[in-house]
Amino acid sequence: MKKSGQTIFLKNKPKIIASAAIVGAKEGQGPIGNCFDRVLDDVLWGEESWEKAESKFLTETAKTAIEKAGITPNKIDFMFGGDLLNQCISTNYAARTLNIPFFGLYGACSTMSLSMLLSAITVSSGAAKTCAAITSSHFCSAEKQFRFPLEYGGQRTPTAQWTVTGSGCAIISSEGEGPEIKELTAGKVTDLGVTDLNNMGAAMAPAAADTLCAHFMDTKKTPDDYELILTGDLGQVGSELLIELMKENGFDISRNHNDCGNLIFDSESQDTHAGGSGCGCSASVFCGYIAPLLAKKRIKNVLFMATGALMSPTSVQQGESIPGIAHAVSIDA
Amino acid sequence: MKKSGQTIFLKNKPKIIASAAIVGAKEGQGPIGNCFDRVLDDVLWGEESWEKAESKFLTETAKTAIEKAGITPNKIDFMFGGDLLNQCISTNYAARTLNIPFFGLYGACSTMSLSMLLSAITVSSGAAKTCAAITSSHFCSAEKQFRFPLEYGGQRTPTAQWTVTGSGCAIISSEGEGPEIKELTAGKVTDLGVTDLNNMGAAMAPAAADTLCAHFMDTKKTPDDYELILTGDLGQVGSELLIELMKENGFDISRNHNDCGNLIFDSESQDTHAGGSGCGCSASVFCGYIAPLLAKKRIKNVLFMATGALMSPTSVQQGESIPGIAHAVSIDA
Numbered sequence: 029m030k031k032s033g034q035t036i037f038l039k040n041k042p043k044i045i046a047s048a049a050i051v052g053a054k055e056g057q058g059p060i061g062n063c064f065d066r067v068l069d070d071v072l073w074g075e076e077s078w079e080k081a082e083s084k085f086l087t088e089t090a091k092t093a094i095e096k097a098g099i100t101p102n103k104i105d106f107m108f109g110g111d112l113l114n115q116c117i118s119t120n121y122a123a124r125t126l127n128i129p130f131f132g133l134y135g136a137c138s139t140m141s142l143s144m145l146l147s148a149i150t151v152s153s154g155a156a157k158t159c160a161a162i163t164s165s166h167f168c169s170a171e172k173q174f175r176f177p178l179e180y181g182g183q184r185t186p187t188a189q190w191t192v193t194g195s196g197c198a199i200i201s202s203e204g205e206g207p208e209i210k211e212l213t214a215g216k217v218t219d220l221g222v223t224d225l226n227n228m229g230a231a232m233a234p235a236a237a238d239t240l241c242a243h244f245m246d247t248k249k250t251p252d253d254y255e256l257i258l259t260g261d262l263g264q265v266g267s268e269l270l271i272e273l274m275k276e277n278g279f280d281i282s283r284n285h286n287d288c289g290n291l292i293f294d295s296e297s298q299d300t301h302a303g304g305s306g307c308g309c310s311a312s313v314f315c316g317y318i319a320p321l322l323a324k325k326r327i328k329n330v331l332f333m334a335t336g337a338l339m340s341p342t343s344v345q346q347g348e349s350i351p352g353i354a355h356a357v358s359i360d361a
Numbered sequence: 362m363k364k365s366g367q368t369i370f371l372k373n374k375p376k377i378i379a380s381a382a383i384v385g386a387k388e389g390q391g392p393i394g395n396c397f398d399r400v401l402d403d404v405l406w407g408e409e410s411w412e413k414a415e416s417k418f419l420t421e422t423a424k425t426a427i428e429k430a431g432i433t434p435n436k437i438d439f440m441f442g443g444d445l446l447n448q449c450i451s452t453n454y455a456a457r458t459l460n461i462p463f464f465g466l467y468g469a470c471s472t473m474s475l476s477m478l479l480s481a482i483t484v485s486s487g488a489a490k491t492c493a494a495i496t497s498s499h500f501c502s503a504e505k506q507f508r509f510p511l512e513y514g515g516q517r518t519p520t521a522q523w524t525v526t527g528s529g530c531a532i533i534s535s536e537g538e539g540p541e542i543k544e545l546t547a548g549k550v551t552d553l554g555v556t557d558l559n560n561m562g563a564a565m566a567p568a569a570a571d572t573l574c575a576h577f578m579d580t581k582k583t584p585d586d587y588e589l590i591l592t593g594d595l596g597q598v599g600s601e602l603l604i605e606l607m608k609e610n611g612f613d614i615s616r617n618h619n620d621c622g623n624l625i626f627d628s629e630s631q632d633t634h635a636g637g638s639g640c641g642c643s644a645s646v647f648c649g650y651i652a653p654l655l656a657k658k659r660i661k662n663v664l665f666m667a668t669g670a671l672m673s674p675t676s677v678q679q680g681e682s683i684p685g686i687a688h689a690v691s692i693d694a
Contacts, residue, residue, distance in 0.1 A: 029487040031438060034462050036488045077679050105364060106547055114447040115673035116467045117681075120550060124671075124684045129367050129547035131475060132671070132686075134449045134467040142464060146479065153486030154362040155369045155545075212488075214439055214462035217453060338457075338465070340448035346410050348450075351457045353465075 029152060034239070035246035036212040042151040044323070044359070045158075045204035046097035049316030050089045051308070052167065052193030058293045064194075064316045065092050071168060071193050079117060082166035085195040085308075086111070086122035090162055093197035093315070097158075097204070104128045104199070105156035108143040111164050111307055112136060112191075113173060118164055128160065136336030137232075137261050138215070139163040140196060140311040141355040144332070147200040148209045148357065157202050164195035165306025174225070174341060187227040189263045189289060189305035190298075196311025198319060207322035211358040213243040217338060219351035225344050229266020229289070229302055232335040235352030236262060237273035239333060243356050244279060251281045256330045258318060259354070260288030260310025263303030264295065266335075288313035288334075310334040325361045332357045362485060367572070368579035369545040375484040377656070377692070378491075378537035379430035382649030383422045384641070385500065385526030391626045397527070397649045398425050404501060404526050412450060415499035418528040418641075419444070419455035423495055426530035426648070430491075430537070437461045437532070438489035441476040444497050444640055445469060445524075446506060451497055461493065469669030470565075470594050471548070472496040473529060473644040474688040477665070480533040481542045481690065490535050497528035498639025507558070507674060520560040522596045522622055522638035523631075529644025531652060540655035544691035546576040550671060552684035558677050562599020562622070562635055565668040568685030569595060570606035572666060576689050577612060584614045589663045591651060592687070593621030593643025596636030597628065599668075621646035621667075643667040658694045665690045 030037045048065045056067030066088070075081040086109070094101055107126065110133035111118040123130035135142035143161035150156045168178055170191040176182040200209065218235035236259050244250060251257060251274075262270055267287045274281045288310040289303035304313075314332055321327045333356040339348065363370045381398045389400030399421070408414040419442070427434055440459065443466035444451040456463040468475040476494035483489045501511055503524040509515040533542065551568035569592050577583060584590060584607075595603055600620045607614045621643040622636035637646075647665055654660045666689040672681065 031488055031490075079675060079679065080681075110467055112448075113673065114675060115445075115469065115671065117671070117673045117676045120671035120684055120686075121676070121681065124550040124552050127549055129549050130686065131479065131547065132467040134443055134465040136448065146464065149486060149488050150482055153482060153488070155364055155482050155486070157364075214464065216460055216462050217457040219457050338448065338450070338453035340446065340450045342412060342447060343450045343454070346412065348454065351453060353453075353456075353463065 033246035034214050034242040038152045038210060040152045041208040041210055042148045042200045042202055043204060043206040043208055044198050044319055045201045045206040046093050046199040047315035047319040048089050048093035048096055049196040049312035050085055051312050055192055055194050055292055060291055060317045078166050078169040082118040082164055082169050083121040086118055086162060086164045087125045089195035089197045090126055090160055093199050097199040101126055101128055104158055104160045106131060107160040108133055108146050109162035110134050110139045112170055136338055137305060137307050138334045138336030138353050138355055139307045140314060141332055141334035141357050144198055144357050145212045145355050148212055151200055151202050159200050160197055161200060162197040163307040163311045165191050165308035167191045167193045170306055184301055185226040187265050187302050189228055189302050190300035191306035192292060192304045192309035194308035194312035196315030198315055208360045209357055210360055211247060213239055213356040215239040215354045217351045217353050219349055221349045223349050228337045229263040230269055231337050231350035232352035233262055233266040233269035233273060236270050236335045236354040239354040239356050241277050251279050251284055254284055254331045255328045257281050257285045258330055258332050260334045261305040262287045262335060263289035265302045322359060322361045327361060329360045366579035367547050367575040371485045371543060373485045374541040374543055375481045375533045375535055376537060376539040376541055377531050377652055378534045378539040379426050379532045380648035380652040381422050381426035381429055382529040382645035383418055384645050388525055388527050388625055393624055393650045411499055411502040415451040415497055415502050416454040419451055419495060419497045420458045422528035422530045423459055423493055426532050430532040434459055434461055437491055437493045439464060440493040441466055441479050442495035443467050443472045445503055469671055470640050471667045471669030471686050471688055472640045473647060474665055474667035474690050477531055477690050478545045478688050481545055484533055484535050492533050493530055494533060495530040496640040496644045498524050498641035500524045500526045503639055517634055518559040520598050520635050522561055522635045523633035524639035525625060525637045525642035527641035527645035529648030531648055541693045542690060543693055544580055546572055546689040548572040548687045550684045550686050552682050554682045556682050561670045562596040563602055564670050564683035565595055565685035566599040566602035566606060569603050569668045569687045572687040572689050574610050584612050584617055587617055587664045588661045590614050590618045591663055591665050593667045594638040595620045595668060596622035598635045655694045662693045
């Protein structure tokens, strides 16, 4: 393994040997609704609380991905994962059920690429043969915790994003076939002073631009080297800002950029305002839609870069601005 | 790197080239109070909130450790860290100030060994030369979030532990001198059904026993191979349970086991009941007290195993039991 700047160049390239995504009804009705492994009409999934339901999404998604990889849970050396809930309870309780050695992460909505990045280092180093990278979010548990109780029926601002109900899991291994992970660019916490909790895209765009510029500098690549630069979850507002910020830095990504938050919902017909968000957004779009396209070689390569907003309701109440982070994973079909 | 069971055997052994710990006044008055780099009489450290103060503890501890390593922050390739607060805001805002590429973790009070474990894999693999492993807790922010507002003046049960105000940071590098990290044992989430939020030691002891048994089986070691088996933060209740559980598994650790929660306070004179707890407990005891003893070769070797309770107030209110986790790091002087 070598490193230049913020980017790790993997010598032994781990493969994404399987991936799975399970989502809620609204996500299933969206433009890519038919690519998910399962769509749940009942977002409580028979559980007593949204938190327990979210944990079930994680558990079942992990089981599905492991099964698709043709292995059993005891063949997963380590699981890397986390979620948005306080103390990451959805993932912790899922890890209890799955009984796999577990490394807990918190990267807000950047967790899918964070978990893939750390899985890739671990597999590439020989410390593990196979790791699972997983995350989730749930509209109801997230609204309850970060914004208003659902029953309150609060109005949403035009810049607000809609937290995805769903989970995605990627199985990353040194053995087997699948898209190869080549390079990893670790993000720095970046903060340009946005304080509006209902404009997360704007808060995260500077972090996305920072990591993307670092990736191009470290690898000496240009945007044209990628068929797809996939951020998640900047939504419409954040995506426009990212394209603008990259232009200021001399990179035109307008032709090959897309965002998980823009792919998962049809904002006009689904009333999701600025697009999807939540750890489960980039996780389900990547694991359900993009990874299979890579596996079938319908896409040549992707730079997958999930973005996270690292505030809490407490920090915002105390007048703090919203810092963002983005980690990038470069994947070849 | 090789792996057997849950244990990774490092070929290139990273070194702890420096460590630092900064704590509050109560910790400074405890039995090991004179080993910390700084003791703050004002636990607000001039900030407007406990959360901001905790973030300052992290930032200043990182700066101190980096300075003691004789390097500058830009020589730290990656920082691994997290804390107990919702969405890990203390660490996220510290990472914003420090401007080091950052991987956010959540392992509750196991975060110090989790951050050291992942730093060690990353450095040993060649993906980084130098990483910082860091965590913190703050009595006031933790009480406010997990239990009662301080102003309420609630009675504490005899099994309750006292959250340490403090932060610890270890600089882990392939270059330089210091104690060597040899083996890493990843923990599974373990839950024997404890539901009492005021008896975390009992909730975490089964996880500690599980990881410790895995470590002995994977490495073919016995307790006598270690001069010190250091858990954190089981406190008095959890430590007794761990010794009992290990005895049932055929291992007598009674002679060489100690716990960070028992070392940091004098429970009788300091009224801390079952001992210290919080990410900052194992972090400050290890980084302030044990790592320097290893560096001076006053101790031959240590198995450092921080333990975490992975519940949240929400999960406990919903009737869930408290799952625990423990990650072990084997270190030679």
